[in-house]
Amino acid sequence: MDLIYLGFKQAFIMIFKGDRLVFEIALRSLIVSGTAVAISMIIGISLGLTIALARFPGRRVLLSLVNTGMGLPPTAVGLFVALLLARRGLFGFAELLYTKQAMIVAQTVIATPIVAGLTVAAVQNLNPKLRLQSLALGATRAQMLWTLIKEAKLPMLAAVMAGFGGVISEVGAVMMVGGNVTGDTQVLTTAVVEYVGKGNFPVAIALSLILLTLIFLVNFVLTQVQQRETSSWPKRISK
Amino acid sequence: MKNLALSLLALLTLAALLLGVAGCAKEAKEEKRSESKTATETPPVKKETIILATTTSTKDTGLLDVLIPAFEKETGIKVKTVAVGTGEAIKMGERGEADVLLVHAKKTEEKFMAGGYGETRRAVMHNDFVLVGPSSDPAGVKGLKSANEAFQKIADSASNFASRNDESGTHKKEFGIWEALIIKPEGGWYIKTGSGMAATLRVANEKQAYTLTDRGTWLVQKPNLQLELMVEKDKPLSNPYSVITLNPAKFENSRVKFEAGKRFADWIVSADAQKMINDFGKDKYPEPLFTGDSTLTTSK
Incomplete structure (x- = not known):
């Protein structure tokens, strides 16, 4: 009991005094996961729009693959990315294993299907007449796409947030490809594992609290988006 | 509400981007600084990461x-530590x-050397x-002089025992003792954790189990545990660490950094590093965690 009480007390002191070690690790987590999500946003939204709007052979197979990918086990992704980036691996020449770039690659692989899958769902949930209507009103293809994106932007924002929440709390992949190198590739999740290993519970608790706060923020925004969606029905009909 | 959500997202993205740029810039600066510093002292092999x-x-x-920052400062070679x-x-x-x-499993190390690696x-x-x-x-082993006897008693009484089960040096040592006793540890009392030493100690703590641990991790973790020391200072329980450099002849056309690796090996057996090892933890623990051995240098 003492351990827990003292741990939390010291953790709060560290957070509110702006402990350098704790914030450097938190910052690194944000940078790595933020970059990974930014990249997967570009790939995932384009892929999602293509699957939702275009009709081409193999589309259903691709969609099934994306849906499977939404539940990719991070540890497996970590293993394969690590094998590819290892010195004797296919991309060994780049010497990327145990770097932040490697972690970004792994997290992008994890987040992209999530963003793509949720984008497909978001666009397909739009009224199908919207597309025809905008074309009928003389919109070009690009203008029609833009209208659809604008209509689905909130669910798509939710998709991006879900991707971010998924990768920032993930530990298996970043541990394997990043190696948890102190001051270089150590992020919130791997640092918690290490500091528990060192028996340093206050730092571990402080890092966990920051992680929880980040996840809460993500879900707070997600909830706002979802609530707005349902409450805005009458407004949209009156449009 | 929509604006709130959107601006929040925008803020988050912007913050992450800004921080990213700032972080990279800072790192680059720091690297430069450490470079210019070391250039005046000892010329580094090359700006390398091992x-x-x-x-x-x-x-x-x-x-x-403690050791890595000192080595990096002295040589300008960056070290990525992968602890497995x-x-x-x-x-x-x-x-x-x-x-x-930097490892500790005599038999496996000897095999590695014999293989020419x-x-x-x-x-x-x-x-x-x-x-x-x-x-x-429960097995009545406290204060026994012989580790083998203690292990025998634990197996005979089927008292809980937590094993690393991860091919680590500690696991190999534990396995060696079972082997010497011709016991095949199996059954509900033999708990395989498959994790590191600290995690295994915590499992032992929760399951009221015995476990074999290196003294260093034990001293560090002790305040968080309700376990007690049972057997110590028996000859088979010694735990020597070696530093091994790789053989360039065996790894032709590879990306192994032999020279920089060698500098680390030379450094860790140097008098300075040995002093740091001997002094480590003196202020915090009643006994030293590690004892330097480089006077006993055996090279092959």
Whole structure:
């Protein structure tokens, strides 16, 4: 009991005094996961729009693959990315294993299907007449796409947030490809594992609290988006 | 509400981007600074990064947090420490995925050298293993002089025993003792954790089990545990660490950084580093965690 009480007390002191070690690790987590999500946003939204709007052979197979990918086990992704980036691996020449770039690659692989899958769902949930209507009103293809994106932007924002929440709390992949190198590739999740290993519970608790706060923020925004969606029905009909 | 959500997202993205740029810039600056510093002292081999494959015990005790920055400052060579079990560390060496190894499993190390993978293997330091267990001591082993006898009693009474089961140096040592006793540990009492030493100690703590641990991790974790020391200072419980450099002849056309790896090996057996090892933890613990061994240097 003492351990827990003292741990939390010291953790709060560290957070509110702006402990350098704790914030450097938190910052690194944000940078790595933020970059990974930014990249997967570009790939995932384009892929999602293509699957939702275009009709081409193999589309259903691709969609099934994306849906499977939404539940990719991070540890497996970590293993394969690590094998590819290892010195004797296919991309060994780049010497990327145990770097932040490697972690970004792994997290992008994890987040992209999530963003793509949720984008497909978001666009397909739009009224199908919207597309025809905008074309009928003389919109070009690009203008029609833009209208659809604008209509689905909130669910798509939710998709991006879900991707971010998924990768920032993930530990298996970043541990394997990043190696948890102190001051270089150590992020919130791997640092918690290490500091528990060192028996340093206050730092571990402080890092966990920051992680929880980040996840809460993500879900707070997600909830706002979802609530707005349902409450805005009458407004949209009156449009 | 929509605007709130959107602006929040925008803020988050912007913050992450800004921080990213700032972080990179800062790192670049710091690198430059350390470069110019070291240039005046000793010219570095080259601005290089090496991968040190080592065991969880050296990292979890905090020893490397002291040694690595000192080495980096002195040589300008950056060290990436990958802390895994000794078994995996040695396999990383065999595959040329690491540049230098700091490990503790005599038999496996000798096999590695015999296979021609290693160029030099030198004694760095030692501590020892201890058998710890619950204060209730169901197997009645407390104070025994012989580790073998204690293990026999634990197996006979089928008292809970937590095993690393991860091919680490500690696991190999434990397995060696069972083997010497011709016991095949199996059954509900033999708990395989498959994790590091600190995690295994916590499992032992929760399950009221005995476990074999290196003294360093034990001393660091002790305040968080309700376990007691059972058996110590028996000869089979010694735990020597070696530093191994890789053999360039075996790894032709590979990306292994032999020279930089060698500098780390030379450095860790130097008088300065040995002093740091001997002094490590003196202020915090009643006994030293590691004892430097480099006077006993054996090179192959």
